[in-house]
Amino acid sequence: MTEGDLTEFQTEGGRSTSKKLSMQATAPPSDVPGYRLERFLGSGAFGQVWVGRDLNTGRPVAVKFFLHRGGVNWSLLSHEVKNLVQLSADRHIVQVLEVGWDNDPPYYVMELVPGGSLEDELTDRGALPVGEAVMLFRKICIGLNHSHNKGVLHCDLKPANILLGDDHEPRLADFGQSRLTHDQTPSLGTLFYMAPEQADLGSSPSSSWDVYAVGAIMYRMLTGGPPYRDDSIVEQLDTAGSLPKRLERYRESIRNATPPVRHIQRGGVDRELARIVSRCLAPEPDSRFGNVQEILDHLDRRDESRAKRPLMLLGILGPLLLLIVTSISGLQTINTAKEETMVALKAEARESNLLAARFAARTLESELERYFRLCQEEINSPAFREQLGETLRDAGLNQRLQDLADAGTSLEARKRTDVREALLDNESRQKLDEYLQSRLVDYMPSEDHPHRPKLATIFVTDQRGTIFSIAYVDPVARAQSSAGRNYAYRTYFHGQENDLPKTTPIADVTPLRQMQMSAAFQSTATFLWKIAISAPVKLSDDPDAPPDAVFVATINLGDIEILQGDEQKNHVAVLVDAREGPTRGTLLQHPYLDERQREGKLDIGEVYRVDVDTMDALLTGKDVDYADPVAAAEEADIYSGGWIAAMEPVTVPRLSVRPGGTTVERPLLPSRGEQSDLLVLVQYRLNKVFAPVGQMTQSLIRTGSVGLVALAVVSAMLWFFVRRVRDDRVVRRIRKATVDLAPMQDAPSDRAASNRVAPGNSRGNGPSRQNQSSKDTSKPMPPLDPTETIEVPPKPE
Known part of the structure; x- marks a missing residue:
């Protein structure tokens, strides 16, 4: 008996009586000798069921009392108990332990099955x-x-x-x-x-x-x-x-x-x-x-058939075992030679890839040096200094810049749209915009000068971090322009390793004092990663005076030619963020990101990172089976598979400019050493390295396939023969059974x-x-x- 199996057919009167019984079931209808009734389990059409316990053995039991008999054929109810008593010898039938048929009310005791019903x-x-x-x-x-x-x-x-x-x-x-x-x-x-x-x-x-x-x-x-x-x-x-x-x-x-x-x-x-x-x-x-015995017989035959199946397979495949063992031995020899060859090829390819990464890093350093020199020439240009001085002497412009700084933080300054609109309309500022735009056009690559450094933007901030003049290589709408917005929290303004919170007070941030490269940041317009070369600009000769402005030139990392891979995407060079913290390992440049940007599918939240453990292993020269992080991205199947990778830090010079215009190289910061925040990672496809081994393996496979096909044909013929014989035996058995049953079917049952x-x-x-x-x-x-x-x-x- 179980708690979840107490439903029986009831008439309306029976249901009413059952309801009353269930409401009154606070005490057992009577005592049952030898048992302690512990709790009410439920009621049915004919009485109540209680959970009890055998006082001698402690065994839990279910006791069913028959309380009401009106309108019920009692003989039909009682035969359930008689049948259960008759069947109690089998462990797969609920056991009836005792019957109190002469008790008032009558009851019977059965085992309590606690596991629920099927x-x-x-x-x-x-x-x-x-x-x-x-x-x-x-x-x-x-x-x-x-x-x-x-x-x-x-x-x-x-x-x-x-x-x-x-x-x-x-x-x-x-x-x-x-x-x-x-x-x-x-x-x-x-x-x-x-x-x-x-x-x-x-x-x-x-x-x-x-x-x-x-x-x-x-x-x-x-x-x-x-x-x-x-x-x-x-x-x-x-x-x-x-x-x-x-x-x-x-x-x-x-x-x-x-x-x-x-x-x-x-x-x-x-x-x-x-x-x-x-x-x-x-x-x-x-x-x-x-009858049910026939079901059990068929289950036994099924088990016998399943038990014989391995022997049957062994009997068919036995003659082939010797050939298979010989083939396995030959394959192991080939695999051993193949693995040794692959290890040697991989080691050679890794060394070659490491040299390529070093070459790419040194080339990138040379490219960045050109951008440093470009910025140096621009801030020392008399035309620039004259136009900048004229702009900064404009009282109306200075008032607008002061109003934006008085907002307190960069975040609050963005809310002063009226001040920004007035600043954008300033004529002196617009003249500086025109000058910067002309300089930006001069740096655009052309047929005569295809290898010129390509800048994304040139802009100037005041000494409080507000951009008051900017030129874009691709013009943007007035609402999207960064002019009139404060960016004092950016690394290109204050020169620290990471951006500050946007809620940092503007008055607490001081501009940088030497030319340097900023940390990588993601463009809010193109979503590509950029770096900025920034330098303080002083218009006076006072060495202790703060800079009057900060000149900034930004570069899209994807525009640096040394980072472009081959068309088949078999040899790819990418840039990785080396800064400690949550951005460590971020891919700053990758051909996939460039493709997504050109198609207009790149999103500001689309970020891919190299695992930190993988980075540490690559930087220490360990052999790593590299997986490209973008391989799981949309439409990036071409970058899936294994790669050989090598990583090399990038060193960038830091320069300072004296008021007189001469440039001297400043010693690198002791805390940073000679490494920048950039790492070059060069990856090469493993399958290209192992292509010769693959060709050799394919040749061997083609030779062995002929033998395997022959074995498959022979095995299939043996299987067909065995199945045919087995099916014929089954048909004969069925026909015999049909003939034996025919006389029985003709006679009345x-x-x-x-x-x-x-x-x-x-x-x-x-x-x-x-x-x-x-x-x-x-x-x-x-x-x-x-x-x-x-x-x-x-x-x-």
Whole structure:
């Protein structure tokens, strides 16, 4: 007995009584000698169920009291207990421990099965693994076979009536609908677990009913749902009207439906197991197994067949083992030579790649030096200094710049749009814009000068970090221009290693005092990564005076030619951020990012990083199987696969400018050493390195494939021969069984003869079965619950 399996068919009066009983269940109806009743478990149509404990053994039990009998055929109720007592010897049937039939009220004691029902298990888990389902199926059949051998037919098998112990052993329960094999009284089961011929008030109990039901349970365990059940059939049953009409429609729906196939489609279900389930579910009883023992016999034969399968395979493949061992030995020799060659090629390629990374880093340093010299020339240009001085002497411009600085922070300064608009309209500032634009155009590469340094922007900030003049290589709208916005938090203004928070007070930030390269930052317009070369500009000769402005030239990292890879993307050079912190390992330049930007698909949040451990290994010269971080991105399959990678730091000179215009090189900062915040990473495809080895391997594979094809053909012929012989034996066995069964089919069966006997006549009370089956009432009935047992209506008193 389990806590989740207490439902029985009840009339309206029974339900009312049950409700009262459940409300009054504060104490057991009576004491049970030898047992202590501990708690109320539930109530059913005929009484209450309590959980108790055996005082001698401490074993938990379930005690069922029968409290009310009015309007109920007591003999039909009591036979459940008698049948359970008769079957108590089998471990797969719920054990009845004691019966108090003479007690008032009567009771019986059964084992308490704490593991719930199979219905609960299937509701929680859905379809079970095939191996577990077969194990449960076999044990259910063993218990059912024991019941049949004792002359008891269950007649209401379903997952809710199969309980699971702590050991997960199934136990058959609820024999309330059971019949003895010689009993002619009809018994209705549960929809979609009930055989179609059982759904008839004039039917006689048969073992084939239980065969169908156990097949439906196995189907449920394999697929998660019972056979034949769908919404359309349930709707037809609900609209059929009276019980006889509903039962008739149930029979017709199963016999006219396409045989269920979901268990055949289930992965892991072999052909023999599928045949067993399909035969159990045959709509016609003569097409099913004759009894449950036949199911067990077929399961045994299936197990034997599966056990013989490895031997069968060994018998077919045995002659090939020697050849296979020889082939494996040869392949191992080839693989050993291949691996040694690959190790040597990889080491050579890694050294070559390291030289390429060093060359790329030195070349990049030379390119950056050109940008430093360019900035140096610009800030020392008399024309620039004259135009800058004229602009900074403009009182209106200075007032606007002061108003923006008075906002307190860069974030607050962006809100003063009226001040920015007035600053942008300043004529003196616009003249400086025109001068910077002309200088930017002069640096654009052309056919005559294809290798000129390419700048992205040139701009000037005041001594508080506000950009008051800027030139773009690609013009931008007034709203997107950075002019009139404060960037005191940027590294190109204050010269520190990382940007400051935008909420940093402007007054707390001092401009840099020497020319230097900024940390990489992502453009808010193009989303490409940039660096800036910035230098302080002094218009006076006072060496202690703060700079009057900061000159900044920005470069798109993708515009530096040394970082461009080949068209096939087999040899790629990229730039990596070397700064400590969350940005370490960020790809600052990569051909994929350039392609995305040209197509207009690059996003500000699109960031790719090299793993920090991989970076450390590459910087120490270790052999690393490198995977490109962009390989997992959209439309980046070309960068997938293995790479050989080498990494080299980039050194950048730091220069300072004296007021007189002469330039001297300033010693590098002790805390930073000679390394900048940039690393060059050069990657080369592994498959290109191993291409010669691959060609050799392909040649060997082609030679060996001929032998493998020949082996496959011979094996296929052997398989075909073995299967053909096996199928012929099966056909002969079926034909023999058909011939043996022919005389039995021609003779009238005892079942057919017994079907002609009315249960009412045999028992001496109640109407005949013919009258029951033909009688139809037009009185509307409530919808049928397919999960509940349909009971035969009680005979009138």
